[in-house]
Amino acid sequence: MRYLTLAALAGLLVIVAVAKPSLLAGDLDPKLREAEAKRIAVIEKVRPAVVAIFAPGGQGGGSGVLINDDGYALTNFHVVEGPGSVMQCGLSDGVLYDAVLVGLDKVGDVALIKLLPKKDGSKFPFAAMGDSDKVRAGDWSLAMGNPFLLATDFTPTVTYGLISGVHRYQYPAGTLLEYTDCIQVDTSINPGNSGGPLFNMDGELIGINGRISLEKRGRVNVGVGYSISINQIKNFLGQLKAGIETDHASLGALFQTEAEEDALPKMVVTNIIDSDARRRGLDIGDQLVSFAGRPMSNVNQFKNVLGLYPKGWRVPLVYRRENDKVTEKREILVRLMGVQRQELPGADGQPPQPGPPQPRPPQQQPKKPTKPSPALKFFEAKPGYANYYFNKMERNRLLAAFKKQAGDFSAFNGDWSFKAGGTVKGKRAATVITVRDKGAKDEKSPVIQSIIDGLPYELEPLDVSQSSNALKDPPGSGGLLLAMYNYRQFLAFGEKGGFTEFNHGGTEPFYLAPPDKGTPDFSKLRVDAEVIRTEATGVPCKWYFSTKDQTLLGLELTPDRDEDPCEVYFSDYRKVDGRLLPFKIEVRYADKQYAMLEVNEWKTGTAK
Amino acid sequence: MKRIHLTGVLLVALACAAPSRADESFAAVSELVNGKLVKLFGSGGIRGLASYGTGVVVSPDGYILTIQSHILETPDLRVHLADGTRYHARVVAMEPELDVALLKIGNDKEKVEDLSYFDVVEAAKRPLPETGSGVLAFSNLYQIATRDDPLSVQRGVIASYSKLYGKMGIFDAAYTGNVFVVDAITNNPGAAGGVVTSRKGELLGLIGKELRNELTQTWVNYAIPINAKVDVPLGNGQTVTVSIVDLVQKKELYQPPKSNRDKGKGGGFSGIVLVANPVEHTPPYIEEILPNSPAAKAGLKPDDLIVYVDGLPVGSIQTFKEVMDRYRPGMEIKLEIRRGDKLTTMPITLGEPPRKKQ
Numbered sequence: 001m002r003y004l005t006l007a008a009l010a011g012l013l014v015i016v017a018v019a020k021p022s023l024l025a026g027d028l029d030p031k032l033r034e035a036e037a038k039r040i041a042v043i044e045k046v047r048p049a050v051v052a053i054f055a056p057g058g059q060g061g062g063s064g065v066l067i068n069d070d071g072y073a074l075t076n077f078h079v080v081e082g083p084g085s086v087m088q089c090g091l092s093d094g095v096l097y098d099a100v101l102v103g104l105d106k107v108g109d110v111a112l113i114k115l116l117p118k119k120d121g122s123k124f125p126f127a128a129m130g131d132s133d134k135v136r137a138g139d140w141s142l143a144m145g146n147p148f149l150l151a152t153d154f155t156p157t158v159t160y161g162l163i164s165g166v167h168r169y170q171y172p173a174g175t176l177l178e179y180t181d182c183i184q185v186d187t188s189i190n191p192g193n194s195g196g197p198l199f200n201m202d203g204e205l206i207g208i209n210g211r212i213s214l215e216k217r218g219r220v221n222v223g224v225g226y227s228i229s230i231n232q233i234k235n236f237l238g239q240l241k242a243g244i245e246t247d248h249a250s251l252g253a254l255f256q257t258e259a260e261e262d263a264l265p266k267m268v269v270t271n272i273i274d275s276d277a278r279r280r281g282l283d284i285g286d287q288l289v290s291f292a293g294r295p296m297s298n299v300n301q302f303k304n305v306l307g308l309y310p311k312g313w314r315v316p317l318v319y320r321r322e323n324d325k326v327t328e329k330r331e332i333l334v335r336l337m338g339v340q341r342q343e344l345p346g347a348d349g350q351p352p353q354p355g356p357p358q359p360r361p362p363q364q365q366p367k368k369p370t371k372p373s374p375a376l377k378f379f380e381a382k383p384g385y386a387n388y389y390f391n392k393m394e395r396n397r398l399l400a401a402f403k404k405q406a407g408d409f410s411a412f413n414g415d416w417s418f419k420a421g422g423t424v425k426g427k428r429a430a431t432v433i434t435v436r437d438k439g440a441k442d443e444k445s446p447v448i449q450s451i452i453d454g455l456p457y458e459l460e461p462l463d464v465s466q467s468s469n470a471l472k473d474p475p476g477s478g479g480l481l482l483a484m485y486n487y488r489q490f491l492a493f494g495e496k497g498g499f500t501e502f503n504h505g506g507t508e509p510f511y512l513a514p515p516d517k518g519t520p521d522f523s524k525l526r527v528d529a530e531v532i533r534t535e536a537t538g539v540p541c542k543w544y545f546s547t548k549d550q551t552l553l554g555l556e557l558t559p560d561r562d563e564d565p566c567e568v569y570f571s572d573y574r575k576v577d578g579r580l581l582p583f584k585i586e587v588r589y590a591d592k593q594y595a596m597l598e599v600n601e602w603k604t605g606t607a608k
Numbered sequence: 609m610k611r612i613h614l615t616g617v618l619l620v621a622l623a624c625a626a627p628s629r630a631d632e633s634f635a636a637v638s639e640l641v642n643g644k645l646v647k648l649f650g651s652g653g654i655r656g657l658a659s660y661g662t663g664v665v666v667s668p669d670g671y672i673l674t675i676q677s678h679i680l681e682t683p684d685l686r687v688h689l690a691d692g693t694r695y696h697a698r699v700v701a702m703e704p705e706l707d708v709a710l711l712k713i714g715n716d717k718e719k720v721e722d723l724s725y726f727d728v729v730e731a732a733k734r735p736l737p738e739t740g741s742g743v744l745a746f747s748n749l750y751q752i753a754t755r756d757d758p759l760s761v762q763r764g765v766i767a768s769y770s771k772l773y774g775k776m777g778i779f780d781a782a783y784t785g786n787v788f789v790v791d792a793i794t795n796n797p798g799a800a801g802g803v804v805t806s807r808k809g810e811l812l813g814l815i816g817k818e819l820r821n822e823l824t825q826t827w828v829n830y831a832i833p834i835n836a837k838v839d840v841p842l843g844n845g846q847t848v849t850v851s852i853v854d855l856v857q858k859k860e861l862y863q864p865p866k867s868n869r870d871k872g873k874g875g876g877f878s879g880i881v882l883v884a885n886p887v888e889h890t891p892p893y894i895e896e897i898l899p900n901s902p903a904a905k906a907g908l909k910p911d912d913l914i915v916y917v918d919g920l921p922v923g924s925i926q927t928f929k930e931v932m933d934r935y936r937p938g939m940e941i942k943l944e945i946r947r948g949d950k951l952t953t954m955p956i957t958l959g960e961p962p963r964k965k966q
Binding site: 161 | 763
């Protein structure tokens with residue numbers, strides 16, 4: 001018995017000796033080898049897309065990541081703030097490229113730049129974007145970039161660590177550099193990593209690294225870093241590509257988390273200003289249930305979701321109202337306002353962002369430019385735009401694609417008109433609208449003439465003496481006459497149609513008109529659209545084109561900025577003389593349908 | 609005894625022999641652990657002291673384990689559970705020798721039940737994790753999580769299982785036992801009271817305070833093991849053993865023993881008399897050893913030069929005095945001395961300061 005026991009113990013010892021993992025390479029568990037090989041392969045795959053960004057002269061810098069083969073790359077606003085409009089970028093092929101600023105999101109700390117290829121037409125390596133909503137705390141991640149400007153050959157530093165938290169909120173400095181809905185990581189990021197990519201273990205881009213928590217150890221990583229989620233950046237990408245200096249969103253309402261002891265917290269409206277949210281029905285005392293599809297349980301979560309969207313986007317919101325015995329729950333579609341911009345960063349509050357690295361980096365010496373950067377060719381300054389050159393480029397591209405899809409209307413510089421049946425204000429009625437180029441009293445200015453349900457309405461769009469209410473005629477439509485005038489001007493003349501503004505407005509969701517009955521399902525009505533913004537006769541208009549095929553989906557005309565716009569929805573396109581025109585025109589104003597016009601006939605005339 | 613030891617090693621070895629896929633996500637473990645942790649809010653917010661911290665649920669009816677700190681010094685102590693429910697909390701017991709405290713939420717009017725919790729008694733029975741084993745750390749560092757946001761998870765390994773450097777005195781911590789030193793940067797505001805777990809989410813220890821080694825200027829990332837025990841001298845020659853398990857089991861009935869250790873500064877008596885200190889930075893040469901003193905028992909002699917105290921260089925009489933000032937009676941320290949041209953290590957157990965003869 002004793003010998004058996006000893007033998008068993010000896011056996012145990014043997015097992016221990018064999019099973020205990022040795023640190024010698026030969027004994028490494030195959031699963032560990034496999035994981036290591038996979039990690040190395042992922043790093044190899046994405047490394048070529050990582051960018052080292054330098055200010056002209058080599059002073060300071062950060063990181064970035066290429067997102068398409070044309071050379072567009074993402075980084076932080078605070079990385080490009082120093083360099084300004086042009087900079088130089090090193091890729092891990094050892095080559096230094098010239099780059100130009102394209103778009104800016106100062107509030108969200110994002111910038112889009114474009115690298116210039118050495119040879120016209122050559123393509124860049126790039127990283128595929130992932131879905132940051134799929135990222136969970138406890139997942140592994142890779143961060144790549146140029147911390148402390150260590151890389152003298154532009155090959156990025158790689159760090160590996162955990163996702164520590166998702167949907168995190170970090171306060172802005174003033175109103176800029178607010179990190180909403182960001183990813184928190186313990187993957188080491190340090191000054192110089194700013195603007196660089198965060199990858200999941202499949203090598204997909206899930207974030208842009210930009211901030212770390214600092215306290216008692218100076219300006220180095222203390223286990224807490226923050227990445228702007230790629231899903232947030234995707235929402236802004238259309239505007240960034242269009243060279244816009246974007247603005248973030250506000251709702252026009254203040255919330256407070258209310259929680260009695262022992263109860264789940266809830267968000268209640270404590271204040272609301274005159275805004276789209278108020279016009280849609282939200283009021284003080286209402287409880288915020290969900291915002292943009294996400295359930296709301298604390299104020300930071302609300303700020304997180306708000307930070308995902310550019311100003312001007314429409315997002316669904318669900319609120320609950322309890323009075324006496326009735327509990328009402330409603331879903332509304334809210335147009336987001338802008339953020340009031342105040343001073344620049346450096347204001348009190350947050351610790352400084354990782355910017356110039358510490359310790360003082362060895363000076364990278366790209367050749368000091370003896371002539372101006374070739375990237376300046378691609379830069380045009382204009383207020384409100386990071387780089388107007390790209391706005392013109394995007395605008396012209398969209399217009400050309402629209403022309404190809406719908407046809408060229410430039411020959412039709414005469415009177416336009418259509419006749420329609422359908423309904424107006426709920427009852428069957430006939431409608432005729434005519435835009436006459438020189439039909440005004442002075443025989444030089446345009447006029448829109450109409451007979452709607454037997455009543456005549458007329459508007460001279462260039463008449464400055466008329467009341468602002470006239471611009472919204474016919475009453476209840478929000479401005480249908482003026483909308484049709486703008487329609488003719490846009491199609492026949494484009495930017496030469498008397499517009500004081502004619503720019504690309506980025507991308508945003510467009511919502512088709514809701515059905516007559518039942519509660520609308522906004523997720524089903526949503527269509528991704530590209531926007532052109534125009535302004536004529538002092539009235540702004542937004543034009544929505546489907547990103548898929550550039551169909552003109554509709555427009556929003558805003559005669560009064562403090563009131564709802566006139567919403568016009570175009571559908572049932574048919575060819576007329578080889579060009580597409582809508583045969584269904586729905587007009588809505590303040591959540592009500594004004595008219596559902598079923599067009600019988602279009603006439604687009606040529607001037608004699 | 610031997611067999612149990614071997615079995616323990618075998619179990620650990622087997623566990624190491626079949627590692628989970630190295631890039632496997634800890635999302636599920638994180639969610640599970642997070643459900644057993646709370647956010648703590650109390651006193652502080654001035655002079656760099658955080659007013660927030662973390663705590664661990666140790667019973668389904670709302671007993672919470674955390675680190676004893678300034679945060680608890682308020683009648684307005686609040687706890688947020690993982691789902692965001694807010695409770696007022698009260699301190700029910702403390703053990704200063706372990707740096708831990710037990711809180712309770714809920715009362716007769718608002719019953720708390722069915723909470724997710726860590727079974728501390730079971731956790732304490734598990735064998736100690738090996739140095740080098742992977743761990744996860746969970747806490748509300750920097751107060752990043754609010755209300756029902758999940759706490760922050762970090763990864764690391766156990767770098768060592770050892771006494772807090774220099775024992776008590778170098779650090780302002782009461783706990784004198786062994787700690788896990790980890791390479792996850794847990795030493796951050798708000799992290800105290802969080803947990804270090806195995807990568808499977810098993811409770812290993814409680815994240816400690818923001819301690820700093822004054823001499824090396826480094827911040828120590830450490831956790832108090834869940835099976836921590838300390839022998840507390842009672843003064844009559846008896847000692848009583850206190851443990852976290854004991855505190856969690858006895859709850860309101862727990863009484864911390866009255867230690868006769870001088871909780872104030874120093875007091876540890878060695879019997880070493882140094883040379884006079886005529887110039888700044890006079891090295892600490894021994895002039896005289898008092899008879900029957902701890903130094904005499906240790907074998908120290910006049911003309912010895914004290915070079916290190918517990919591994920800390922003491923280049924001057926001033927530094928030697930400052931370092932020795934932090935040790936209390938009963939503590940065993942190691943002096944490294946130079947005698948002639950040889951360096952020797954001399955352990956010495958400090959005694960009570962001699963009383964004046966009546």
